[in-house]
Structure formats: structure tokens, C-alpha cells
Amino acid sequence: MAKYSGSGAYFLDKVSEGVWRLEVYPDLLTLQDPYQNSSLSREAGRLYPAAQQLKLTLADLGKSYQLKGLNSGNTAVATATDGEVTVRPGVYLLTAKAALAQQYANKVETDFYLPKPQSTELALVHQNQRQIQLGDPFSFEVDIGALNKPEKVQLMLRYLGESKFTAFEMQPSPQSSGRYQLAMPVDWTQTGLLEYAFVVTAGGKNLTFPGAATGSPQDWDFVSKAPYWTVAFKPQGQPVALFDATLDRQNSLYPKDATVTQRFVADSSGAGLAMQLGVDSLENPKAAAILKTTLSADNSLLQRNLKGYDTVALKIRAVKQPEQLKFAVLDKDGIAYGTELKVGTDWQYLLVPLNKLKRTDTLITQAYPMFMPVFAPKVEQGSELDLNELQQLQGIQLMFNQSAYSPAAAKGWHGVELAEVSLIQKP
16 A cells, blocks of 8 residues: 655666565656647646655565665655655655665666756646635635745635635645645625735745735735635625626627637626527527537535525527527536526517426537547436535536427528526525
């Protein structure tokens, strides 16, 4: 059994009885989504060749095994204490006895290939959330990459409009190396917009994120380098967004090709946006699918109490003429559960009871070359949406109901405008 405190890969190979070869790679901090368009100017992840703890429980090694560095420049020599040693990236020989190290040092592969790190500056990654409801379980989490473990990580909190921040010390996560977390303080119970930042103390110096600004927001002369993160605290029972055209315009949308046009227009109020989705004709079977989108990264449902939410509300309108649509939500496995909708040309809220959603066609993201089917095969088993798993909904899907159009009606441009889709508690 092996227990490793780092986030990088490691490989352990048995060479002989009481002799093992260990290969360790740097920790990895993912700075941004690695599945964006390729660019040599984008740093998606950063490697940190930091020291980490490795604890082995192997019968032939024992608890006081010997460690010897083998790759070029690696001169580490150590004796394990209760099966635990400190390692950095490199190749090692582990032996139950010192004599075995001399015997096998020249009999194992010592080459170690690792690109030179582009940067090892301390970095912090945090995924903010746009809103939470009072009383819901909520934790602040950050992932930190550094060559040495920080002395302290603090959360700074204040409500928008307040002049001073309150500091709370965060704790290392036992499940993930480099992760720090803190549950929402129980005495912060009022609604409003909360501003927050994180202060990392390393090498006796403070860095404030976002922006990696020197110092702390509690310093009288602190200068921020980036706007603070915010999260809205709302009362229980407020609508929970699945899609918001104003806030989710950077989210991944599918399909995006010559058969579907997508653009943003003003919604009914003129203050927000609506997504206009259109096709030149419904005669092409592939023109049915106009939208499939996952939940935005800042809109996770996993920390929401959704008990009592029983309805989906869509703010929507048809553009030129009334349209026939198929709307669906995507469950934890990405399977679509939906119903048919009639949409008029006036802005309206369409209310869809969750217990009316049934297993329906699931749009598949197309591969290239185009050998995959457009829709996943239907399976009748589990035909109803599991309402106990609302927190694991993945997104929404919208299609034209082509079977409801006559050949003549299918011709010409068809389109709808969608402003928002939310979970609500129907009165």
C-alpha cells in the first residue's frame, strides 16, 4: 500500500525481493480549462517539483527501508521512518537493506525525462459561485501550487459596501494535496452580496488573490490588482438558474455549425440578454437540435438544497411564428428527460413540472468524421427523472419538434429567443 501527499504521478516497480524502483513526477496545478482552443501562449497547468511525503507499507521493504536517488543530479539518501520518506521528482532505489542498494544501483533504469518548469511562482485557483441560499451547506475552496507549503491561508470576507474585511483561517483538505477549505461561517446569515479574497502567507510574505497582489486587504496601504470575488446570498426558495443568457454567454454551447445560428439580443426588459437560436429550414433532420449546454462552472448545484423545487421555468418566445419545441434537462449521466412545448411570439414564462419530464432523445456531441448517430439510443428503463438527484443535473437541451410541422410549415427560417431557465418552487 502507498500513500502519497502530492498531486503528481508516481510509479513503483518491484525489481527483486526487498528492492523497488520509484519514479516520481511533479505536482500539477490546473490553472484553467485545458480543453480550450490550443495556444502556445496559454498556460493551462503548472508543474511544481515540490517535496512530498510518501508512506509505503510493503512486507519485503519493512518500515525502515533505504532510499537512494539515481537520476542525474539526484543525490538524495534517506532512511524511512515508520515507512515514510520525503521525495522530490526523480528516480529512486528503495531497498530493505543498505547492501542491496550497492548491489542493484547499476541494474535499474536511471533516466528521468522532465521538461524544465516554465514557472514555479505560487499560484491559487478558485472557482467562485454566483449565488447561494442562506442555510445551504457551502464551503470556500482553493487549490494552491507552490514549491513549499504555505505557512497560512486566510479567507477575507465582507459584505459589499463595508470598509473592513474579517479574516478566517482555512484548513488543508485531507483528501487533496494543495487544497484548502473553510465552511461558511455560521454567523454570516444576512442576505446581500459578499466580497471575498484569499491571503496566502509564504516565506513570511502575504499574497492576496485574485491578482496575486503583495500584502493583505487588512493592510492600510493595500492596493488590489483585481476585483474581489463575489457571491450573492439569497433567501431560501429563490429561483435557481440552470441557464442565464446574460451570465452564461461564455459557456459551451452546442451545436455551432452552418445549420444553427446563435446570437445574443436584448430580452423583454432591455436590461439583460436573450439567446436567439434559429435554423434556415426544418426540412433537414439535423436542424432539430438548436441548443445543448452544460451548467456554467460558477453555477454548481452540488451545494444547493433543492428540496421542494418541483418546476422548471423557461423565459422564452418565438421570433416569427409560433414554434413547437422539445425541452429537456440532462441528468447526472447526461441523459435527457423532457417534454414538448408550444411557444408563442410574446415573451412568456413556460412552467414545466419536473414530474412530467420523461426519457427522451439525448443529443450526442458529434465526432469527426461524422460516424456517430445524432441521438443516443432510447432506453425505456428509468423513464422518469429521479427528483432526488436534482443537485446533479448537468444542463439543458432544446430542439424543434419536427414531427409537429407540415412539409410546407417546415420551410423557411424558424427561431426562438431564450433568456433564462430556472428551477422554482411552484406556489
